[in-house]
Amino acid sequence: MKKIVVIILIVILMVGCNKSFAKDNTQNVFNFTNDIEKSINITSYTIYGRFFNIEGKIDDLDNPKLVLKNNEEEIEYDIFLDKEEKIFKTSKLINEGINLEKIKKGSYIILLKDNDIYYNLKNDTSFESKYQDLNYYTITKDNKNYEIKISFIKIMDKEFLALNVDEIKLPSEIYDIVIDPGHGGKDSGAINKTYTESKINLEYSLLLKEKLEKLGLKVKLTREKDESIPNYGEKGRVSIPYKTKAKLMLSIHLNSAKLNVGDGGIEVYVPNYSNILFAKSIADNVVDNTSTIYSKNSSSRVEKGVYLRTLSKSDLENMNKEAERDGYTPYEKATTKSTYYYMIRETGGIITGSYVDSRNPKKDGNPYNMSNHGCESYLVELGYLSSETNLNILLKEKDNYIDALVSSVKKELER
Numbered sequence: 001m002k003k004i005v006v007i008i009l010i011v012i013l014m015v016g017c018n019k020s021f022a023k024d025n026t027q028n029v030f031n032f033t034n035d036i037e038k039s040i041n042i043t044s045y046t047i048y049g050r051f052f053n054i055e056g057k058i059d060d061l062d063n064p065k066l067v068l069k070n071n072e073e074e075i076e077y078d079i080f081l082d083k084e085e086k087i088f089k090t091s092k093l094i095n096e097g098i099n100l101e102k103i104k105k106g107s108y109i110i111l112l113k114d115n116d117i118y119y120n121l122k123n124d125t126s127f128e129s130k131y132q133d134l135n136y137y138t139i140t141k142d143n144k145n146y147e148i149k150i151s152f153i154k155i156m157d158k159e160f161l162a163l164n165v166d167e168i169k170l171p172s173e174i175y176d177i178v179i180d181p182g183h184g185g186k187d188s189g190a191i192n193k194t195y196t197e198s199k200i201n202l203e204y205s206l207l208l209k210e211k212l213e214k215l216g217l218k219v220k221l222t223r224e225k226d227e228s229i230p231n232y233g234e235k236g237r238v239s240i241p242y243k244t245k246a247k248l249m250l251s252i253h254l255n256s257a258k259l260n261v262g263d264g265g266i267e268v269y270v271p272n273y274s275n276i277l278f279a280k281s282i283a284d285n286v287v288d289n290t291s292t293i294y295s296k297n298s299s300s301r302v303e304k305g306v307y308l309r310t311l312s313k314s315d316l317e318n319m320n321k322e323a324e325r326d327g328y329t330p331y332e333k334a335t336t337k338s339t340y341y342y343m344i345r346e347t348g349g350i351i352t353g354s355y356v357d358s359r360n361p362k363k364d365g366n367p368y369n370m371s372n373h374g375c376e377s378y379l380v381e382l383g384y385l386s387s388e389t390n391l392n393i394l395l396k397e398k399d400n401y402i403d404a405l406v407s408s409v410k411k412e413l414e415r
Contacts, residue, residue, distance in 0.1 A: 030109050031071060033120070033155050040112050041124035043087075045150070045161070047134050048351040049376025050247050052150065053090045053097040054110070054161075056121065058083075061114040066090055066098070068108040068163060069118075075103075076113070088112075094351050095274045095376050099415075100136050100148050103165050110150075110161040121161040123152050131372050137174045137245050139413055140218050145170040175220040175244040177212060177409070178375065180237055180251040180343060181205035185228030190256035190385040195395075197254040197385055199226055204382065204398060205252050211406045217413075220244050231342065232356060233364030238346040241375035242368040248409070249377040251343040254394070255295075256386040264390025265295035269307045269379040271344045271352050272337060278412045279306045279378055285404035290397045292383055292390060309340040328359040341379045348374030380405075 042056035058064065058081065068075040077098055080089045091097040112119040125131045133151035147168040153160055181201040183189035189197030202223070209219045222237040223229050230236040241249050255267065266286045268279040283305025287294055295301075300309040311319075311334060323330040333355035339345040346354045349371030358365035382401060383390040394401070 030069075030107075030155060030160075032069065032118075033109060033158070033160060036111070036118045036120050036158075038117065038119045039122045039159075040119040042121045042161070043124055043126060044350075044372070045125070045131070045134070046349075046351050046372045046374070047100070047136055047150075048094045048097075048348060048374045050099055050101050050139070051091070051095055051097040051376075052100050052134075052136075053094070054121070055087060055089045056112075057086060057124070058088050058112075059086055061088075061112075064088060064112045064114040064119075067111045067113045067118070068103070069111055070106060070108050072106075075108075093273060093275045094271065094348070095278075101138055101413075103148065103163070105146065105165045105167065107165075108163045110163055120158060122159050123161075134373055135245070136373075137168070137170060139176045139247060140170065140216055143216070145174075170218070173244060174218075175246050176217045176248070177219045178222065178241045178244060178246040178249040179205045179209055179212075179219060180222040180240075180249060182251055182253040182343075184223050184226055187228055190254050192256075192385045192388075192391055195385065195391065197256070200254060200385070200394065201252045202226055204402065207398065207402050208250070208252070208405055211402055212409060215406070215410060220246065230364060232346075232366055234367055236364060236366075238343065238366050239368060241347045241377065242349075242371060242373070245373075246375045248412070249343075249347060249375045250405070250409075251341075251377065251379045253379060253381050254383060254385045255381040256384060258386075261384045261387050262296060262389075263293055264384030264387035265293040265297075266305050266383060267295045267297060267307050267381040268305055269300075269309060269341055269344060269381070270302075271348060271377065272308060272310060272339050274376075276303060276306050276308075277415075278408065279303075281408040281411060282378070282380060282405060285408050286382070286401060289404040289407075290400045291393045292397075295381075295384075311336055311338045311340055315340070323360070326360055326362050328361065331355045331357075331359075344377045344379055347377045350374075352377075 042054050044055040046053050066077040066079050080092050136148040138146040146165050149164045153162045183198035212219045222240050266283050268282050270276050270279045294305040300307045302308050320330045338353050345352050346366045351374045354369040356366045383394050
């Protein structure tokens with residue numbers, strides 16, 4: 001018995017020493033940091049979906065690259081440089097940048113490099129206390145996941161932005177994809193005779209979840225039955241993508257209109273400042289694999305089947321009237337560049353300009369509206385429930401719709 005106790009104590013001491021050794025030898029792991037004497041301030045560091053992005057201030061740099069570096073290797077990334085504004089960005093679009101799915105296991109320092117001169121990145125975020133260290137979990141592949149930690153560290157009293165990738169057993173609360181069946185319960189959404197949007201949305205979402213899981217993905221639904229759930233607050237549908245660290249979210253809806261919409265058709269709504277290739281893939285695949293068409297709605301359309309709707313001046317005026325009525329200060333972050341649909345805007349944190357906080361005493365807010373880690377979200381209006389032609393297609397060709405969505409998701413996750 002005494003021998004077993006001694007062995008356990010030795011193991012505990014060895015583990016403790018190893019942890020201490022790792023901490024004390026940060027400088028040895030990144031010994032190149034000794035020679036870095038110049039710094040650049042970064043004003044933003046974010047994750048949106050699968051993509052990590054940094055913005056910062058530059059001055060008189062010729063052709064800088066963003067670099068992930070350790071003692072063994074150096075990985076370069078092109079950046080967008082605005083010499084007039086004296087800023088750099090890893091990408092002009094929110095759903096591009098450093099693809100976290102493609103970084104190998106290991107520890108790295110993130111630097112700027114220009115003409116063989118390295119610059120460490122110093123934290124100069126405008127609301128530093130709101131910015132969080134970033135934890136990202138890679139998409140499930142072959143039952144494997146990696147955790148990526150991004151945070152500022154000190155090496156010899158100098159600040160560096162570090163990134164670490166390590167294999168991990170995925171926590172039970174973490175998911176790859178969130179599917180949001182729109183409406184639910186008392187909120188039936190659009191109605192045509194005995195058919196309700198909320199129930200059809202749920203039927204489609206349950207089948208989509210099942211087929212995505214067959215690809216090995218871990219999928220979370222915002223609701224699993226025909227029930228009302230809050231939009232905001234800690235238990236609200238906008239909070240679920242944040243809590244699950246989901247990389248992608250599809251909010252499934254059906255359209256309706258009082259005017260004659262003919263044969264209806266698909267509309268995919270995208271976040272502002274984004275690459276629309278995934279949305280285009282969804283619209284194209286649905287049209288190619290079902291009897292439906294691209295919607296002929298021209299309002300907010302940017303491509304066939306793809307739409308970008310932002311707040312109008314009228315929307316802002318109505319919001320200000322509501323604030324005055326309910327006795328709170330209007331949302332100063334809401335502008336005509338803000339994405340209209342809350343399930344796109346409010347699930348992306350500061351990246352998508354979310355603004356709904358708790359200032360309205362009559363409503364819950366989005367507790368994650370200032371998050372620097374957001375989910376890449378899309379609203380998919382599969383068709384028009386108010387169109388008899390479109391309704392019949394939606395009822396008869398559900399599997400074709402779902403296969404089209406699955407195909408687009410699979411292709412997107414391989415990008």
